[in-house]
Amino acid sequence: MSEADLKRLIARVEDLPTLPRTVLRITEMVNDPRASARDLSRIITDDQVLTARLLKLVNSSFYGFPQRVATVTGAIVLIGFDAIRNLLLTTSVFDLFPSRTVKGRRLQEALWDHSLGCAIGAKAIGEVLRHEKLEELFVAGLLHDIGKIVEMARLPDEFERITVRAREGRMLIAAAETEILGCTHAEIGRLLLDRWKLPVKLMTTIAFHHAPLAAGGFALETSIVHLADILTRALQLGSGGDDQVPMLDTSAWELLRLKTSSLEPIMSAMLDEFGDISAFLR
Amino acid sequence: MPILNLDDVKAGMTLAEAVRNHQDQLLLEGGRRITEKSIRIFKSWGIRRVAVKSGPAGDDPGDGVAAAGLATAIEEGLGARFGDGLTDPLMVAIMQAAGRQLAARQKKKKKTGDVRS
Numbered sequence: 009m010s011e012a013d014l015k016r017l018i019a020r021v022e023d024l025p026t027l028p029r030t031v032l033r034i035t036e037m038v039n040d041p042r043a044s045a046r047d048l049s050r051i052i053t054d055d056q057v058l059t060a061r062l063l064k065l066v067n068s069s070f071y072g073f074p075q076r077v078a079t080v081t082g083a084i085v086l087i088g089f090d091a092i093r094n095l096l097l098t099t100s101v102f103d104l105f106p107s108r109t110v111k112g113r114r115l116q117e118a119l120w121d122h123s124l125g126c127a128i129g130a131k132a133i134g135e136v137l138r139h140e141k142l143e144e145l146f147v148a149g150l151l152h153d154i155g156k157i158v159e160m161a162r163l164p165d166e167f168e169r170i171t172v173r174a175r176e177g178r179m180l181i182a183a184a185e186t187e188i189l190g191c192t193h194a195e196i197g198r199l200l201l202d203r204w205k206l207p208v209k210l211m212t213t214i215a216f217h218h219a220p221l222a223a224g225g226f227a228l229e230t231s232i233v234h235l236a237d238i239l240t241r242a243l244q245l246g247s248g249g250d251d252q253v254p255m256l257d258t259s260a261w262e263l264l265r266l267k268t269s270s271l272e273p274i275m276s277a278m279l280d281e282f283g284d285i286s287a288f289l290r
Numbered sequence: 291m292p293i294l295n296l297d298d299v300k301a302g303m304t305l306a307e308a309v310r311n312h313q314d315q316l317l318l319e320g321g322r323r324i325t326e327k328s329i330r331i332f333k334s335w336g337i338r339r340v341a342v343k344s345g346p347a348g349d350d351p352g353d354g355v356a357a358a359g360l361a362t363a364i365e366e367g368l369g370a371r372f373g374d375g376l377t378d379p380l381m382v383a384i385m386q387a388a389g390r391q392l393a394a395r396q397k398k399k400k401k402t403g404d405v406r407s
């Protein structure tokens with residue numbers, strides 16, 4: 009790729025959409041110590057789609073509350089400000105990159121299923137490890153391939169070439185991206201999250217999900233997403249654009265200190281929860 | 291039922307007895323056709339000898355995917371996705387766990403379908 013082509017490519021990718029106004033206001037409010045659950049509830053209930061999504065999610069098996077949560081204020085009190093922000097953010101992100109073609113929509117749906125599988129997997133691994141921030145892991149899993157969504161929407165011709173190259177060359181999509189674009193979806197995802205000023209932890213996890221030990225202080229969370237990505241591919245939940253299962257990073261596996269015997273219960277939980285949460289989030 | 295050193299085992303032979311690793315995890319069922327991939331997996335687990343039934347598996351009417359059962363058929367499909375990763379015992383463990391889970395789901399789905407019909 010010539011220098012001029014590369015510049016044009018970056019310009020097309022950098023022309024990224026902004027977050028929905030409601031999500032931005034919620035993000036600001038989460039950072040405001042004076043904000044109350046009622047203030048936050050007022051903003052969410054102004055948006056019917058977000059309200060419906062939030063109530064569906066808190067009543068899904070993701071949280072498994074014994075009683076039905078009927079109000080937004082009730083949901084906020086139960087799961088907290090940060091969780092609300094992250095969940096609303098992630099359920100809105102995929103709407104920002106609508107695809108114009110039937111084929112594009114099919115690819116996006118397959119990637120959505122893959123992302124959801126990875127999110128559920130990250131949460132299931134987190135549960136085994138007794139990680140304190142399960143919902144953060146879920147969000148990181150859901151957004152780990154957001155760079156591919158950008159490629160599909162902004163660079164559809166290149167993305168087509170990438171998937172063909174990955175399929176025909178039996179190679180991972182990241183390798184095909186490097187060959188054709190000169191960068192990977194992980195780097196593009198990082199660029200997007202930086203533009204949206206999202207938390208550094210989330211940005212780092214997404215940027216390094218193929219090389220988790222390079223994530224420094226967030227290597228544990230990144231390793232969890234790395235493993236969840238592999239398990240999702242092994243279980244064939246959706247498609248990440250190629251059908252290859254990448255090698256598990258040995259250092260990441262050692263960091264997680266999991267036993268191989270825990271893999272099957274994690275996968276079983278992933279398959280159990282996938283259908284349920286998918287129905288609630290769509 | 292000859293027992294061969296792994297170096298003498300060729301793709302296409304049929305396994306006489308199941309091969310298990312040191313953790314007693316099943317690597318390949320008895321009666322299955324040995325492939326290049328299975329030989330790689332055995333090597334990666336440090337297996338030295340295996341019992342074989344016959345030469346080329348085509349002679350054995352019980353051989354092949356149809357007789358292998360759902361779990362192994364799924365595993366064969368998965369094998370293509372894992373590619374060279376199957377030289378790593380950990381990746382083999384992931385593939386086998388995924389194969390068992392997917393087979394269990396398919397069996398469950400089939401059962402539900404039978405009840406409905």
